[in-house]
Amino acid sequence: MNISLKFSARYFILAILLLVTEILIAVYVHDAIIRPYIGDLLVVILIYCTVKAFINSPVLKxxxxxxxxxxxIETLQYxxxxxxxxxxxxxxxxxIxxxxxxxxxxxxxxxxxxxxxFAEKLAGNLK
Structure with a gap:
């Protein structure tokens, strides 16, 4: 597996945008769908983008x-x-x-x- 430290401005910007989105959802959205489910969906993308912002690693892994x-984390919640x-x-x-x-x-x-x-496949980063 080819992993190295490498800064990616693209993933970093995506991570910042997702973090801001998550904060706005946490502060202003108090519903039964967006906050609990879309927030969880987005947090996985946020973590992925944060990792990829600093580490050059294979997409699938x-x-x-x-x-x-x-x-x-979900198990620890249990x-x-x-x-x-x-x-x-x-x-x-x-x-958090x-x-x-x-x-x-x-x-x-x-x-x-x-x-x-899906997004990585569209971007040509996943073969």
Whole structure:
């Protein structure tokens, strides 16, 4: 596997735009679809773009690693990691880590990775 440190302005800009979008969703959107599901879909894309902004790595392996990381975070939510770490009173920790396991979140993460793979295929980065 060919992995190296390399800055990518394109992925960095995408990551910043996605971060701003996620913050706007968290602050201003309080619905039953966009915040919980589209937010989860976008966060996987955000993590992917952040990784690719600094690390030159294969698309598929990076997407799978991001998906597995997302699954890990969701599993930690199942085990109430925020409370275990004593961070239940930290709004930031509760927002970033999350507090409740849901199978539909797993589906949103998978959908996010599929969007990444589709976009990378369209861009010619995935053979």
């Amino acid at each position: 990076t997407a799978i690693a991001v998906l597995l990381f997302s699954f890990l 085990f109430k990691i925020v409370e275990v770490l004593g961070l239940q009173h930290s709004k930031l920790a509760r927002v 880590i999350g507090t409740s396991f849901e199978w539909v979140d797993i589906a949103a993460y998978i959908a996010g990775v599929l969007v990444v793979l």
